[in-house]
Amino acid sequence: MNLLYWLEPWEPSPTVVVCVLVAAVLFARGAPKARTTLRRQLSFWFGLVALYLALHTRLDYYFEHEFFMHRAQHLVLHHLGPFFIAWSYPGAALRAGIPFSWRQRFMRPALQTKPVRIVLDVLFQPVVAVVLFVGLIYFWLLSPIHFKAMLDWRLYRVMNWSMVIDGLMFWWLVLDPRPAPPARLAPGRRIMMVVAxxxxxxxxxxxxxxxxxxxxxxxxxxGRAFTWISPIRDQQIGGLLLWIPGSMMSVFGALIALRHWMRLSGRERLRQERMRDDGRNKDAGVAPQRPLHAG
Known part of the structure; x- marks a missing residue:
């Protein structure tokens, strides 16, 4: 079996192909215009490729026939892939990849409508975001719900896409490097979210x-993909994947949010010190000094 065999989808999904291609094209077009750094580009491509591999390859057979493999899939769909995409801060690049006329004609009016604003305000409210992030994990792991989701291919895809979309929304909130505003949450609240x-x-x-x-x-x-693993052992490995790597991803998110908080706090202190110095100079009748590099 070669690499192409593993890249062949177990159950082809045009939705996955279209969504991944659209995101890839927009980011590739917009990254040079937005002057996206190499680190951010690598982070975005790693996250996008991880989502594709977890959704649209031969691995999907194992995800459907072994519990611990299913948990590994959702670790990628809900944590790893969305985490790295959000960590790349791709908003500016994705916007730049959309033709300007489309942004003016379609995107801006759609985002400014009252229903869309209300929905976004609710979904990005910190308590709602945390409840959704954790609640979806619990919901899809309820034994009767899980049983139906693994039997019905339509419900199975709803389950997977709900994890991807929710993961993107949650990590987008937590890893936003900007101050608030324009970010929706202050850095301290981002840390509280991910810790909760x-x-x-x-x-x-x-x-x-x-x-x-x-x-x-x-x-x-x-029928299990790995007959040499007992059902209880399979369940234990799946529990460990949720327990340790899933929690560790949240710890990493908290550390990045803390780093942003320290950076923004330092920038704010410098701004306040400059304002105080300018005020003293003004009171003393001294003109404020220009930076040496200013032209």
């Missing part, structure tokens, strides 16, 4: 790991 999402993930992962009975029999019914 850690304990529920640990609790759920531990519950799955320590439960002595099989919670998700759908994998035994449909």
């Amino acid at each position: 999402a850690i304990p529920p993930q640990i609790v759920l992962g531990a519950l799955i790991f320590f439960t002595p009975r099989e919670l998700y029999p759908i994998y035994s019914i449909c």
Whole structure:
């Protein structure tokens, strides 16, 4: 089996192909115009490729036939892929990739409509964002819901796309490097958001790991990809993936948000010191000094 075999989709989805291609084209067009750094470009492409591999390759067979592989898929869809895309701060590049006339005619009027603004304000409210981020994990891991989602291909795709969209919204809020405004949240609230999402993930992962009975029999019914792994061991590995790597991604997010907070706080202190110095110079009748590099 060569690489092309693994890249072949287990269940072809035009939606995945179109969405990934549109995002790739817009970012490739807009990155030079927005002067996106190499680090940010690599972060975006890594996240986008990770989402594609988790949604549209032969690996999807294993995601559907082994619980711990399913948890690995959702770790990529809800955490890893959206995290790296949001970390690249792609908003300016994606906007620049859209033709200016389209932005003026379609995007701006659509975003300024009252229903759209209300929906965005609700979804990006910190408490709602945290509840959705954690709640979707719990919802799709409820045994009856999970059973149906793994049997119905339409519900299965809704489950996967809900994780991707929610992950992008959550990490976009947390990893926004700008001050508020224009960012929706102040840096301190971003840290509180991501910290609040850690304990529920640990609790759920531990519950799955320590439960002595099989919670998700759908994998035994449909046939397991790895017959040498017992159902309980498969469940324990899946619980650990939610417990440790999932929580660690949130810790990394909190550290990046803390770094942004320190950077913005330092910038604000410098601005206030300059304003105080200019005020003293003005009171003393001294003209403010221009920087040496000023032309």
